[in-house]
Amino acid sequence: MSKGIGWGFIGASTIARQWMVKAVRAQVGHDVVAVMSSSLERGRAYADELGIPEAYDSVDALLADPAVDAVYISTTNELHKDQVLAAAAAGKHVLCEKPLALTLQDATEMVAACRTAGVVMGTNHHLRNAATHQAIRAEIDSGVIGDVVALRIFHAVELPSNLQTWRINKPQAGGGVILDIVVHDADTVRFLLGEDPLDVMACAQHGGMAANVEDGSMVIMRMPSGALVQTHESFVVPFAGTGLEVHGTQGSIFARDVMTQRPLGEVELVTAQGRRTLSIEHHDLYAHSLAHFARAMREGGEAAVSGEDGVKSLAVALAVAESASEGRLVRVQYPV
Ligand code: NDP
Secondary structure, three states: OOOOEEEEEEOOOHHHHHHHHHHHHOOOOEEEEEEEOOOHHHHHHHHHHHOOOEEEOOHHHHHOOOOOOEEEEOOOHHHHHHHHHHHHHOOOEEEEOOOOOOOHHHHHHHHHHHHHHOOOEEEOOOHHHOHHHHHHHHHHHHOOOOOEEEEEEEEEOEOOHHHOOHHHHOHHHOOOHHHHHHHHHHHHHHHHHOOOOOEEEEEEEOOOOOOOOOOEEEEEEEOOOOOEEEEEEEOEOOOOOOEEEEEEOOEEEEEEOOOOOOOOOEEEEEEOOEEEEOOOOOOOHHHHHHHHHHHHHHHOOOOOOEHHHHHHHHHHHHHHHHHHHHOOOEEOOOOO
């Protein structure tokens, strides 16, 4: 019988605790064998709480553990680059949190390092792993709504109090709503419409939660097909509810509660034939992503969201930040 796959978790984070440990354990033969925290004491407590055998306080020590085959990186965003480069150099497969990095050059370097090392690299954008998003994309691809004219994304939430740390007060860690939520929306746009935004026009706001980064944004994206996209992101809106709408020349899709980590939400299709609620079999978004990753490790191929996808969502978010700061339309710069 073959040895199982051991995951090393770099970062004793909330997302790892809430979602990723169980997503790994949902894969047959996979387990989390080690965690790295900058504080050994916190790392040990975290490992004990989650039943993880080893805790380390350095990336090198974790990467030197022969039980580690793949790493999941969920530290704050300014740390991702060096940790990905170290993991790739050690020959470990890499699933990295979004945004991959703070600059396009860094993100591109990370993807190139993984390619050179021959390891799988994935970006942990969860939303395209949702059964709702997959059903919406299937409807768009079927042509039932005709040509897509517009996509509107509602992703304004209240940042939970336990996460009101570096996201709202540490720009150098990649805080702010643009690097936190716009990147997810950019990936959703690319997944649903199958094309990359050409240029963006954005405004950001300071809604009272964040000290020195933006905590709200509205964005318009222009797509190569001519479709327009409108998005709203916020950390300070508790009761808006999330969702998205896709409007085509022959029909519209209305989706509620679908911009979330949880496997829920409803999708309705409206055409000249009437109004129909799609039948959705929900599944855990992160376990679905991990299943893709496991297959890519086993058989080759790409993660559900590749490193290149992570570079593109970052490119869109950086263009949004530039547009908001300069008050003008900005062309998205994708690395060639
Ligand atoms: P957290 O704030 O929970 O953790 C980030 C880092 O903060 C940890 O690596 C840890 O450092 C340190 N930390 C955490 N808790 C404590 C504490 N109690 N005391 C001291 N230090 C602490 O971050 P998130 O889980 O919210 O986000 C981590 C990454 O995941 C980010 O890149 C974020 O963008 C991404 N993310 C992605 C989501 C998705 O759905 N794809 C959802 C949420 C986040 P150390 O490891 O050194 O102990």
